[in-house]
Amino acid sequence: MMKKRILVLGDIHGNLTHLIKALDLAGFEPGDTLIFLGDYINRGNESREVLNWLLEIKKTGEHVFLRGNHEDMILKLLAGEAQHWYNWLEYGQGRNCMKSYGYDPGRIFYREEGYYLKKNEEDIALNGRETQIFIRQLFPEDHLAFFQETMITYETDDYFFCHAGLESGLNLSEQGVYSDALILWGDEDFLRDRNDYGKTIVYGHYHQKEPVIQRNRICLALEDAVAVLSIPEGIIYDSLGRTFNVIKAL
Numbered sequence: 309m310m311k312k313r314i315l316v317l318g319d320i321h322g323n324l325t326h327l328i329k330a331l332d333l334a335g336f337e338p339g340d341t342l343i344f345l346g347d348y349i350n351r352g353n354e355s356r357e358v359l360n361w362l363l364e365i366k367k368t369g370e371h372v373f374l375r376g377n378h379e380d381m382i383l384k385l386l387a388g389e390a391q392h393w394y395n396w397l398e399y400g401q402g403r404n405c406m407k408s409y410g411y412d413p414g415r416i417f418y419r420e421e422g423y424y425l426k427k428n429e430e431d432i433a434l435n436g437r438e439t440q441i442f443i444r445q446l447f448p449e450d451h452l453a454f455f456q457e458t459m460i461t462y463e464t465d466d467y468f469f470c471h472a473g474l475e476s477g478l479n480l481s482e483q484g485v486y487s488d489a490l491i492l493w494g495d496e497d498f499l500r501d502r503n504d505y506g507k508t509i510v511y512g513h514y515h516q517k518e519p520v521i522q523r524n525r526i527c528l529a530l531e532d533a534v535a536v537l538s539i540p541e542g543i544i545y546d547s548l549g550r551t552f553n554v555i556k557a558l
């Protein structure tokens with residue numbers, strides 16, 4: 309019997325077309341295990357479509373869905389942490405996400421100390437309570453449950469998977485135990501870290517023109533494209549039709 313393949317997917321960011329193209333080019337077949345590195349939403353125009361697709365694929369196998377900082381923002385807003393509005397709207401391009409869920413993002417605006425929502429004739433301050441109400445109304449329940457069920461890290465015998473990298477100086481077994489902040493949002497120390505952790509770290513978050521392949525790490529976050537790492541072959545396929553040989557590069 310052929311050994312089961314693992315396909316690892318970098319950041320998707322509301323881009324269903326590129327997600328499907330990358331999987332097609334990687335030769336995805338039922339039976340392959342998919343590991344997603346997080347950042348499913350925002351930026352692109354198809355956040356809702358990506359989520360619907362993920363919920364379908366989740367039913368078909370033992371796939372792994374990690375959390376990215378973009379899902380973290382939604383969960384924080386859902387918890388009533390209104391200070392994350394700025395991150396979501398201005399840094400995360402959350403207005404594109406809202407639009408895909410059928411909401412007119414022009415109704416949310418900034419005024420002096422925070423964000424407001426135009427509701428009928430009223431301007432409603434998006435405080436903690438109103439933020440929770442808004443997020444619960446914007447996203448279907450099963451989409452919010454999907455965000456909540458995402459994992460922070462995952463590992464196999466040879467690889468360690470996370471969204472934005474490690475908390476430098478901690479063993480792999482301690483990653484995410486004390487805090488998930490650096491794993492979800494990234495850290496300069498990790499970018500300089502050339503330690504051998506005993507496994508190859510596979511992460512996303514830092515979007516670049518090409519995947520980064522170094523001795524202890526592989527970064528799969530691309531600008532305007534989706535990358536798929538095929539294990540055990542060690543080939544990265546992307547939605548632009550390119551391939552990168554991991555084994556040769558190492």
Ligand SMILES: [Mn+2]
Pocket residue numbers: 319321347376512513514529
């Ligand atoms: Mn990202």
